[in-house]
Amino acid sequence: MTIAIEAPAGAMIAGEQAQSRRSPLIAVKDVVKVYPTVAGDAVLALDHVNLDIESGEFVCLVGPSGCGKTTLLRLLAGLDTSDAGTSSLAGKALNGPSPEVGVVFQQANLLPWFTVMQNVLLPLSVGGARKSEQLITQIQALLRVAGLEGFENKYPYELSGGMQQRASIVRALARDPKLLLMDEPFGALDALTRERMNAELQRIWMASGKTVVLITHSIEEAIFLGDRIVVMSPRPGRIVRELKVDLPRPRVSTEMLGNPVHTALAREIRMLLE
Amino acid sequence: MTDIRTESNAMDLIASSSAAAKNRRRNERIRNIGIGFAGFLTLVLVWKLSVNYFNVPSYILPAPEQVVVALWSGLAVPVTSPLGWYLPLWSTMANALAGFLIGALLGLFFGSLMAEFRPVETALMPYAFALQSLPKVAIAPLIVIWCGFGDGSKVAMAALLAFFPMMVNSFAGMRAAEVERIELMKVLSASRLETYRLVKLPSAAPYIFAGLDMGIVYALLGTIVAEFLGAQEGMGVAITKAQAVTDVAGVFAALVVLGVTGILLHLIVRWVERSIVHWADRGKH
Structure with a gap:
């Protein structure tokens, strides 16, 4: 680490925000989401949530279980609609699935009857998408980056859990979307595989320049990956704090331990979650 | 990228352990065949001894060797001989397979419609259950009245019996498709037909094959029942003819032929299933 960062994390926010006052890629304004329950009453899942995400930014959403993180992500994915408020992507109102959005699910969610190649090409063969040479070349490059070269004709059951999840990331990037949404993509993996996947995701993200919104339960993962960490409160889901992560890239997990910025952030998030 | 090498080593390990598992499965299969064969020999022996010991007349229960003779007399003739099986x-078989194809396709069609459209389900489900709980063999006389004594009524009976397991199974299979997979298609703005073709139909494949497995045996049963009710040819007719002259060994031989045919059809369905639905029952993530 050549850059010594001693200032507390909170002090970074003001300065950074001033330079990025263009219109954000995603603008979520006063979004409210209510779910009906089986018993007949309603649960407030999101309570006037406001969130702007800049193009190219890596945002991590953390919060206790049931705080509405997944609800927020489903709204952005177009799988649900909000009950009040607006959300827009690149200036256009979001009210359904968009080809500019790629989604990575908690499970790899590959179709077991297709090979890896058929799975990652799926986004180009449905929903009226066009299969361009350029996109296919790009997918082949992504498979290489994801370490799946030589596994194109294997079936998902022949792959390890980590490889399956990497294939699903490639699939989510197949249409070259502006935005990548990830709902605890590595939750099902063991700690070591997870750390490696984080490093690879960072590499894929740095190479592609996508905007990423990632939900995680792991504070470590959020600090390692995020430019910004959005902390949510227990139900009803509200955003309680946004923290900038001022650590240089590429980040290396072994250098994170004992780093004062990392330690301060981790402590702050932990206190917010309690 | 050292991690990739580690993972391909892991792949080697997986390959070798799956080879060991394959070996284990083969040994198990050989043992199972052995057990089956021993059971069969015991059955024949008990049959033979009791026929001798209790002095059972051959028009009630023929001895095993008499059945073998009857079986052989139908096998050791030219294929076109009217005396052969x-x-x-x-x-x-021709009528059963024709009926099976018709019944299976109709079953898949209506099962899919019911799974895809709630109103169709609401409208058809009561009739489906009513017809399902009816002993369909009892409808056979009606079918013969409508379709005559020819092949028509045999095909119709086979189709009727093959229809229900296929309809119920494809309906259940499509409803059991995983929500995450359907949401994936939704995120990709896939059309209803694309979701049906690429997710729901493959998801239902294991159920559909279970339906085909039942359906093919039912189709054979349906054809035989129609033949009993007065046809000119077929195994049902062969059984009726042998029964008319109390050739009980002949009846037994015909039953053996039908049993073996049923087992072969079942094995063919299972074989096709294994090559198409090879991904089922493997660890899913």
């Missing part, structure tokens, strides 16, 4: 079996 070949002609009646061919007739029965």
Whole structure:
């Protein structure tokens, strides 16, 4: 680490925000989401949530279980609609699935009857998408980056859990979307595989320049990956704090331990979650 | 990228352990065949001894060797001989397979409609259950009245019996498709037909094959029942003819032929299933 960062994390926010006052890629304004329950009453899942995400930014959403993180992500994915408020992507109102959005699910969610190649090409063969040479070349490059070269004709059951999840990331990037949404993509993996996947995701993200919104339960993962960490409160889901992560890239997990910025952030998030 | 090498080593390990598992499965299969064969020998022996010991007349229960003789007399003739099993079996099989195809396709069609459209489900489900709980063999006389004594009523009976397991199974299979996979298609703005073709139909494949497995045996049963009610050819007719002259060994031989045919059809369905639905029952993530 050549850059010594001693200032507390909170002090970074003001300065950074001033330079990025263009219109954000995603603008979520006063979004409210209510779910009906089986018993007949309603649960407030999101309570006037406001969130702007800049193009190219890596945002991590953390919060206790049931705080509405997944609800927020489903709204952005177009799988649900909000009950009040607006959300827009690149200036256009979001009210359904968009080809500019790629989604990575908690499970790899590959179709077991297709090979890896058929799975990652799926986004180009449905929903009226066009299969361009350029996109296919790009997918082949992504498979290489994801370490799946030589596994194109294997079936998902022949792959390890980590490889399956990497294939699903490639699939989510197949249409070259502006935005990548990830709902605890590595939750099902063991700690070591997870750390490696984080490093690879960072590499894929740095190479592609996508905007990423990632939900995680792991504070470590959020600090390692995020430019910004959005902390949510227990139900009803509200955003309680946004923290900038001022650590240089590429980040290396072994250098994170004992780093004062990392330690301060981790402590702050932990206190917010309690 | 050292991690990739580690993972391909892991792949080697997986390959070798799956080879060991394959070996284990083969040994198990050999043992199972052995057990089956021993059971069969015991059955024949008990049968033979009790026929001798209790002095059972052959028009009640023939001895095993008499059945073998009857079986052989139908096998050791030219394929076109009217005395052989070949002609009646061919007739029965052709009608059963035609009915099976019709019934299975209709079952898949209506099962899909019901799974896809709630109103269709609401409208058809009561009739489906009513017809399902009716002993369909009892409808056979009606079918013969409508379709005559020819092949028409045999095909219709086979189709009727093959229809229900296919309809119920494809309906259940499509409803059991995983929500995450359907949401994936939704995120990709896939059309209803694309979701049906690429997710729901493959998801239902294991159920559909279970339906086909039942359906093919039912189709054979349906054809035989229609033949009993007065046809000119087929295994059902062969059984009726043998029964008319109390050739009980002949009846037994015909039953053996039908049993073996049923087992072979079942094995063919299972074989096709294994090559198409090879991904089922493997660890899913």
